[in-house]
Amino acid sequence: MQRSFSFQHSVPKEWVDYNGHMNDAEYNRAFSQATDAFIDYIGLDENARSEWDYTVFTLETHTCYLQELKEGAAFEITAQVLDYDAKRIHLFLSMQNEQGELAATLEEMLMGIDQNEGRGAPFPESAAAAIQGVYEEHAEQEQPKQAGRVIGIRRK
Amino acid sequence: MQRSFSFQHSVPKEWVDYNGHMNDAEYNRAFSQATDAFIDYIGLDENARSEWDYTVFTLETHTCYLQELKEGAAFEITAQVLDYDAKRIHLFLSMQNEQGELAATLEEMLMGIDQNEGRGAPFPESAAAAIQGVYEEHAEQEQPKQAGRVIGIRRK
Numbered sequence: 001m002q003r004s005f006s007f008q009h010s011v012p013k014e015w016v017d018y019n020g021h022m023n024d025a026e027y028n029r030a031f032s033q034a035t036d037a038f039i040d041y042i043g044l045d046e047n048a049r050s051e052w053d054y055t056v057f058t059l060e061t062h063t064c065y066l067q068e069l070k071e072g073a074a075f076e077i078t079a080q081v082l083d084y085d086a087k088r089i090h091l092f093l094s095m096q097n098e099q100g101e102l103a104a105t106l107e108e109m110l111m112g113i114d115q116n117e118g119r120g121a122p123f124p125e126s127a128a129a130a131i132q133g134v135y136e137e138h139a140e141q142e143q144p145k146q147a148g149r150v151i152g153i154r155r156k
Numbered sequence: 157m158q159r160s161f162s163f164q165h166s167v168p169k170e171w172v173d174y175n176g177h178m179n180d181a182e183y184n185r186a187f188s189q190a191t192d193a194f195i196d197y198i199g200l201d202e203n204a205r206s207e208w209d210y211t212v213f214t215l216e217t218h219t220c221y222l223q224e225l226k227e228g229a230a231f232e233i234t235a236q237v238l239d240y241d242a243k244r245i246h247l248f249l250s251m252q253n254e255q256g257e258l259a260a261t262l263e264e265m266l267m268g269i270d271q272n273e274g275r276g277a278p279f280p281e282s283a284a285a286a287i288q289g290v291y292e293e294h295a296e297q298e299q300p301k302q303a304g305r306v307i308g309i310r311r312k
Contacts, residue, residue: 025189061219062217
């Protein structure tokens with residue numbers, strides 16, 4: 001069986017703002033890079049995408065910022081497929097800091113695109129099987145607390 | 157009365173990825189810059205923040221990607237305060253392309269922070285009044301379609 005997906009990186013100088021912490025936009029960059037790595041992981045790397053004229057678009061993302069990260073701090077992003085269908089992946093990414101604490105989460109909807117038609121198209125069979133594999137890894141787990149959130153001020 | 161908030165920019169070369177369109181992480185950068193400009197707009201610019209030892213954190217964001225933007229394309233981001241309380245702003249930003257079409261939206265929750273205490277604290281009075289002013293500008297408008305979304309695959 002393939003190793004579970006993991007994206008490891010540390011905070012470069014350029015991602016840190018005047019107060020010494022990773023800028024909020026850069027969390028999204030880290031998650032965007034992790035998403036690219038995840039797309040490779042399910043077998044849709046550059047060669048495959050080019051061969052099949054296929055690509056993957058991000059439709060929407062929801063980010064929760066939980067802990068600050070300083071310059072040089074290492075982090076790891078892991079992935080959970082919350083749901084999927086023939087063309088879409090409902091993906092949840094968790095960023096942990098060096099202490100193993102949750103530093104941020106990204107929930108997102110991805111859509112597979114036929115580049116010739118310019119619209120949604122089913123995942124190639126091998127990718128669909130890989131997506132199902134990642135889904136099944138976590139199928140018994142509880143939904144992460146940060147998934148399915150609506151932004152709003154709750155009043156008593 | 158003060159002019160409505162508006163942030164104008166165009167897509168620099170560095171924000172464009174291999175397929176010639178603005179990378180998804182850069183939409184969040186544009187919205188992050190617009191958020192900084194909004195914080196200045198409500199009177200919490202660098203001088204004021206430094207004087208009051210006060211800052212504003214982003215707790216969570218929800219981005220919808222609606223239209224691609226090419227290198228050099230101009231865009232404008234406008235703001236609507238959907239809700240607020242003593243310490244928080246529920247903000248909605250709309251990015252329009254040169255044709256006036258909605259290219260992306262960002263919904264977010266911001267929290268004012270007392271830098272000495274390192275925790276949430278009420279907005280300074282002048283900022284609170286400015287936030288109320290922006291809220292009232294749009295109070296009669298319908299909630300934007302992209303606000304209050306939960307990410308998920310709907311099945312019939």
